[in-house]
Amino acid sequence: MEIDYQTFESALKNWCELRYNEFKYYWPLNGGWEGWVQVDFAAYLQHNAPQVTLYREKKIYTDPKKRVDWLVNGDAPNPRKRIAVEIKCLSGGILNVKSPGTELKKFIAGIQKDQRKLKQENISMDNRGCQTVVIAINFAPEVQSSLEAAGLNCVTTAGDGEVQLWAQYIYTQMEVGPSFGASTSLGPFAPNPLSTSSSMFST
Numbered sequence: 001m002e003i004d005y006q007t008f009e010s011a012l013k014n015w016c017e018l019r020y021n022e023f024k025y026y027w028p029l030n031g032g033w034e035g036w037v038q039v040d041f042a043a044y045l046q047h048n049a050p051q052v053t054l055y056r057e058k059k060i061y062t063d064p065k066k067r068v069d070w071l072v073n074g075d076a077p078n079p080r081k082r083i084a085v086e087i088k089c090l091s092g093g094i095l096n097v098k099s100p101g102t103e104l105k106k107f108i109a110g111i112q113k114d115q116r117k118l119k120q121e122n123i124s125m126d127n128r129g130c131q132t133v134v135i136a137i138n139f140a141p142e143v144q145s146s147l148e149a150a151g152l153n154c155v156t157t158a159g160d161g162e163v164q165l166w167a168q169y170i171y172t173q174m175e176v177g178p179s180f181g182a183s184t185s186l187g188p189f190a191p192n193p194l195s196t197s198s199s200m201f202s203t
Contacts, residue, residue, distance in 0.1 A: 001051040002052070002081045003049065005131060005172070009155060011041075012135070012165065013155060013165060015040075015044045015045075016158055028092030033089050033091070034069070038056050053076075054072050055074040056069065056070060057069070058071040060124055062123065063122070066117065069085055070087070071084055071130075072084075079127050085132075086118060086134050087136075088110045088111050088114060088135070089136070090143070091107070104142065104143045104146070108150060111147070114134050115134055115150070115170065118133075118134065120132075131171055132171040133169050133170060134152065135166070136165075136167070137164070138164045139163050144164070152166040152168045
């Protein structure tokens with residue numbers, strides 16, 4: 001079964017609102033925390049919608065060395081039903097360097113790099129035409145204007161606004177033929193065991 005972008009975004013917002021309190025344990029880590037986001041949301045989606053296929057680190061680019069963070073609806077016969085997602089998370093390194101602006105600039109530069117990476121001409125013929133999305137998790141108010149300038153929109157906030165989830169739905173063209181049918185919208189996503197203090201991911 002496939003889901004549409006709005007359902008994916010809804011699941012992502014619910015996950016963020018459930019898990020934002022955990023972020024403080026991960027964002028200060030050296031090397032970033034995007035890998036944790038990849039795994040934790042994938043587990044959340046699998047629990048709530050096990051019929052939806054989400055691949056991590058999937059090869060979809062013409063450059064065989066590059067991989068996409070998530071490929072939602074990865075088994076969909078029609079590539080236009082697949083959703084390729086690149087993720088950027090602001091690192092807590094902004095608190096650990098003499099020039100805090102350095103990490104903010106790296107954050108925006110990384111988003112812009114992902115936007116270029118997701119251009120259709122960079123995607124393999126097997127996946128060309130897929131929907132493309134850039135996701136960013138931010139907690140620095142001073143970078144909001146740069147996110148807006150980069151074309152992203154804030155889709156949800158958590159923790160009294162201290163955590164923001166931003167997204168840009170880049171390539172949205174959909175051509176659904178009669179043999180493929182329409183994407184399915186799921187009902188509300190319920191909290192899952194991964195959001196509780198007993199989770200293997202909790203500290």
